[in-house]
Amino acid sequence: MTFFKKKVLKILSSALLTGILIMFFIYKGVNLDNKKTSSFVNYEQESPSSGWEVLFFEDKSLPYIRYSLFFPFGGSSFSSPDKSGLGKFTLSLLDQGAGEWTSEEIQEKLNFYGTELDTRTGRETAKVVLSGLSLHSEALWEIFHTIITQPHFQIEEIKDLKEKMIQRRLQSLDDKGHTAYEVWLDTLFPEKSLGSPVSGTIPSIKNLRRKDIQDFYNTYISGASKILAVTGNFKDSLKVKILSSLKETKKNKRQISSPSLNLQEFSSSPNFYFLTKSDLSQSEVLIGFSLPLFPKKNFKEYLAFSLGNNVFGGRGASHLMNELREERGLTYGIYSARVSEREYGFFMIDGNTKTKTTAEFLEGILSLLKNLKEKGIKEEELARAKIKKKNEFLSQIEMMEKRADNFIYYQYGLNVQADFLGDYLNSLEKITLKEVNRALKKNIHLDRLHILVYGHPDIKEDLNKIKTITKTFSFEERFAEELREKQKGEKRL
Amino acid sequence: MLTLFFSFFILLKAEALSPFIDIPVEKYRLKNGLTVLLNPNSQDSLVAYYWGIPIGSRHEKKGITGISHMFEHLMFRGTDKYPNFDNLYDKNGIVDVNAHTSYDYTGYLGKFPPEKLEFVLKVESDRLANLLLTEEVLEKERKAVQEERYLVLENSPQGLLFEALMSTIFTKHPYKWPILGYKEDIASYKLEELKKWYKTYYSPNNIVLALSGSFSKKEVKKQIKKYFGPLKAQKIPEYSFVKEPKQQRTRHSVVKKPVQSKEVRLAYIGPKEDSMETLALEVVALVLGGGESSRLYKKMVREKKLLPDISSGVMSLVDYSVFLISYSLPVGVSESLVKSSVLKEIEALSLQPVTQKELEKIRNIFLNGQVNLLKRSAYRASQLAYYEMQYKDYRKLYSKLEMVKNLSPDFINNSIKRHLTLKNLSYVKLESN
Numbered sequence: 001m002t003f004f005k006k007k008v009l010k011i012l013s014s015a016l017l018t019g020i021l022i023m024f025f026i027y028k029g030v031n032l033d034n035k036k037t038s039s040f041v042n043y044e045q046e047s048p049s050s051g052w053e054v055l056f057f058e059d060k061s062l063p064y065i066r067y068s069l070f071f072p073f074g075g076s077s078f079s080s081p082d083k084s085g086l087g088k089f090t091l092s093l094l095d096q097g098a099g100e101w102t103s104e105e106i107q108e109k110l111n112f113y114g115t116e117l118d119t120r121t122g123r124e125t126a127k128v129v130l131s132g133l134s135l136h137s138e139a140l141w142e143i144f145h146t147i148i149t150q151p152h153f154q155i156e157e158i159k160d161l162k163e164k165m166i167q168r169r170l171q172s173l174d175d176k177g178h179t180a181y182e183v184w185l186d187t188l189f190p191e192k193s194l195g196s197p198v199s200g201t202i203p204s205i206k207n208l209r210r211k212d213i214q215d216f217y218n219t220y221i222s223g224a225s226k227i228l229a230v231t232g233n234f235k236d237s238l239k240v241k242i243l244s245s246l247k248e249t250k251k252n253k254r255q256i257s258s259p260s261l262n263l264q265e266f267s268s269s270p271n272f273y274f275l276t277k278s279d280l281s282q283s284e285v286l287i288g289f290s291l292p293l294f295p296k297k298n299f300k301e302y303l304a305f306s307l308g309n310n311v312f313g314g315r316g317a318s319h320l321m322n323e324l325r326e327e328r329g330l331t332y333g334i335y336s337a338r339v340s341e342r343e344y345g346f347f348m349i350d351g352n353t354k355t356k357t358t359a360e361f362l363e364g365i366l367s368l369l370k371n372l373k374e375k376g377i378k379e380e381e382l383a384r385a386k387i388k389k390k391n392e393f394l395s396q397i398e399m400m401e402k403r404a405d406n407f408i409y410y411q412y413g414l415n416v417q418a419d420f421l422g423d424y425l426n427s428l429e430k431i432t433l434k435e436v437n438r439a440l441k442k443n444i445h446l447d448r449l450h451i452l453v454y455g456h457p458d459i460k461e462d463l464n465k466i467k468t469i470t471k472t473f474s475f476e477e478r479f480a481e482e483l484r485e486k487q488k489g490e491k492r493l
Numbered sequence: 494m495l496t497l498f499f500s501f502f503i504l505l506k507a508e509a510l511s512p513f514i515d516i517p518v519e520k521y522r523l524k525n526g527l528t529v530l531l532n533p534n535s536q537d538s539l540v541a542y543y544w545g546i547p548i549g550s551r552h553e554k555k556g557i558t559g560i561s562h563m564f565e566h567l568m569f570r571g572t573d574k575y576p577n578f579d580n581l582y583d584k585n586g587i588v589d590v591n592a593h594t595s596y597d598y599t600g601y602l603g604k605f606p607p608e609k610l611e612f613v614l615k616v617e618s619d620r621l622a623n624l625l626l627t628e629e630v631l632e633k634e635r636k637a638v639q640e641e642r643y644l645v646l647e648n649s650p651q652g653l654l655f656e657a658l659m660s661t662i663f664t665k666h667p668y669k670w671p672i673l674g675y676k677e678d679i680a681s682y683k684l685e686e687l688k689k690w691y692k693t694y695y696s697p698n699n700i701v702l703a704l705s706g707s708f709s710k711k712e713v714k715k716q717i718k719k720y721f722g723p724l725k726a727q728k729i730p731e732y733s734f735v736k737e738p739k740q741q742r743t744r745h746s747v748v749k750k751p752v753q754s755k756e757v758r759l760a761y762i763g764p765k766e767d768s769m770e771t772l773a774l775e776v777v778a779l780v781l782g783g784g785e786s787s788r789l790y791k792k793m794v795r796e797k798k799l800l801p802d803i804s805s806g807v808m809s810l811v812d813y814s815v816f817l818i819s820y821s822l823p824v825g826v827s828e829s830l831v832k833s834s835v836l837k838e839i840e841a842l843s844l845q846p847v848t849q850k851e852l853e854k855i856r857n858i859f860l861n862g863q864v865n866l867l868k869r870s871a872y873r874a875s876q877l878a879y880y881e882m883q884y885k886d887y888r889k890l891y892s893k894l895e896m897v898k899n900l901s902p903d904f905i906n907n908s909i910k911r912h913l914t915l916k917n918l919s920y921v922k923l924e925s926n
Contacts, residue, residue: 112786
């Protein structure tokens with residue numbers, strides 16, 4: 001062996017030995033013996049620094065890794081209506097330049113590993129997810145950590161993203177179901193950020209400044225609590241690497257906030273809005289009301305109402321589908337949902353029918369809802385709902401990552417106790433028919449309905465015969481400001 | 494010594510990228526021709542089932558377009574013994590129950606707790622033999638299908654755009670009509686036509702049944718034999734392939750609706766799914782428009798700032814494939830400039846062939862995709878059944894990765910030259926009227 005080769009080998013050996021020693025001391029410095037068991041899922045939990053919780057969910061069944069960072073306060077409702085879309089915009093910018101890498105470099109790296117960053121923004125919470133093959137776990141962690149902790153928010157990237165989001169906004173306005181839901185939610189929470197679209201409007205997107213993005217990031221992402229779920233097939237060395245990356249120093253210690261939407265007991269007046277568009281051959285019908293039922297506050301009632309809702313409009317055979325589709329052929333699909341987040345909740349029925357049967361459809365839904373309130377559900381329906389909900393739950397949590405997501409959402413998003421999901425099925429089983437029907441009677445308010453029909457203008461008279469329309473407006477009127485902004489672009493040609 | 498040291502790591506890396514994902518599957522066939530695929534997995538709480546027939550809209554004729562989809566709906570109307578199918582399954586806790594019809598096949602799926610195995614097999618086999626088909630049932634379901642057509646086509650600009658796309662690319666082949674069928678055909682189905690469809694195609698020798706989840710193989714085999722064994726095989730008519738005439742020049746089509754977003758699709762007809770050329774085109778689609786590091790994205794979005802986004806992909810069907818490039822055209826941007834820039838980028842592929850790094854990226858994409866598919870029992874069951882239906886070999890689920898290894902730059906180049914040409918192009922757009 002030449003002198004040079006001997007030298008190289010000596011250096012490599014020393015480096016290897018040093019590396020092993022460093023890893024040993026880091027390992028010893030980081031306590032990895034934090035295994036926890038809930039009846040729902042097994043995990044290890046660490047708190048490496050203020051604002052960070054890290055949960056490891058091991059799954060050796062397939063060679064994958066998944067990093068999911070949950071922000072309990074990263075939702076769209078934490079920005080004012082004139083800046084709606086800010087939360088989503090901020091998350092979407094994270095992988096557009098961070099640390100030493102430009103946007104292009106990050107995308108090259110991510111796509112090379114066969115993946116891309118997935119961002120999801122709700123009204124209260126938000127999440128960023130990066131998943132890939134376990135053999136790339138360390139490389140993917142390095143990218144993920146950089147994206148989350150050192151985003152650039154460059155002006156050029158902000159400009160490009162605005163163009164993208166505006167185009168997506170235009171596409172969403174062409175989606176009838178999406179438009180109907182957005183307008184309906186706005187009638188439920190008027191002038192509140194909750195009622196604004198998650199992705200923003202054209203004026204609000206254009207209104208976003210770099211400072212807004214940085215402030216949102218500092219307050220709700222960097223400056224608020226975050227929960228990292230690491231799921232998949234990983235080694236201890238990865239855990240060590242993750243925890244040491246997040247370890248707090250005196251330099252980066254920060255105050256962590258837990259903001260609130262400050263909704264109090266908000267409620268808006270009942271209404272029946274008719275949104276018209278002359279090219280529609282099918283109507284969207286949405287009916288619902290605010291529903292303050294939360295797993296943390298009123299758990300039993302929340303479960304009882306859920307069971308009632310499952311019978312009324314859940315998947316499969318339901319009152320709504322049996323009557324309006326199977327018997328009368330009025331629709332391809334209709335369902336109802338109970339939405340309960342941390343500070344707000346609502347009940348909603350959503351279906352569609354062709355133009356000429358809209359009035360009949362609306363009348364049918366109202367009649368079924370009245371029936372539900374007055375007569376409730378039957379014993380055999382409750383038994384069926386319990387089995388269905390149990391198996392739907394088991395199906396939903398089949399994958400470890402879903403179990404992890406559910407666990408984190410309920411514990412950190414909705415602030416319920418750790419074993420909530422583990423107790424869920426037992427608690428469901430104990431709910432009685434009396435409790436269900438009481439919950440339905442108490443919480444269904446036929447005098448507080450928010451109704452939206454999005455359809456052809458010709459059906460107005462028929463609709464008025466069923467229920468008096470509070471307000472009629474065309475699509476062009478409702479979205480006038482956005483269409484004006486769009487036309488500004490055309491005039492620049 | 495050093496060479497050996499590094500060789501070891503290169504070998505290790507190569508091993509790690511090979512198709513190492515395998516799931517245990519037992520395949521067997523009953524005497525009546527029913528093919529069964531069993532994938533036990535004790536980690537699942539439920540059992541996912543999927544049974545499919547390799548019959549879809551491409552088997553239809555003019556006048557009965559959409560009949561395979563219509564029939565899929567009727568399969569949920571119950572039998573004499575088990576009327577009210579949806580209610581019955583609900584009562585027994587069978588969940589995620591659904592079905593779908595595509596151009597090439599129709600599938601039925603759901604999930605059940607292990608103790609309901611016998612019940613599900615009993616009901617599923619009964620609806621294969623004794624489906625209730627009456628005028629009353631047909632009329633009720635016809636209305637639901639008509640509503641579905643309103644929802645996904647007539648009331649959906651994107652749906653109309655896709656319908657226009659397929660009817661522009663295909664002029665003779667049945668892929669030209671929507672899976673849901675034409676409005677006038679849905680309105681005029683006769684009960685006898687549907688009964689004939691049932692009798693002809695819903696035969697055990699035309700069915701693949703896949704189960705994935707928590708079950709005992711011994712028990713499953715026993716129950717399948719008991720309930721599916723007595724079903725009688727039928728002679729399945731030979732598929733009459735309709736050759737699509739060779740396209741001679743670029744085709745154009747416009748859908749005009751009061752929309753806010755102008756959408757453009759560039760489509761090229763390609764060879765059948767089961768061909769190396771189609772795989773080559775899938776690779777090209779990812780190189781051109783798969784993600785923000787793709788060539789079209791870099792050129793059209795980052796460099797020229799003409800578009801906010803662009804993507805490409807391949808719809809692989811049994812008889813033909815469709816190579817598709819999609820983008821929205823922002824206000825104020827020249828349509829012809831974008832079109833010519835995109836076409837130029839396709840041409841540039843022959844001068845700057847697919848690199849090794851791009852191929853490695855694609856293998857990672859395929860591998861990631863495969864891992865994601867295998868995470869859920871429902872996907873495992875449906876994918877196993879799909880590949881068995883279309884290729885008579887469920888193991889093709891794994892083979893893409895190996896096949897990509899065998900693609901040479903020359904072969905990819907030749908596939909581009911043969912299929913991504915102006916003669917082969919259909920240019921379809923959705924714009925405001």
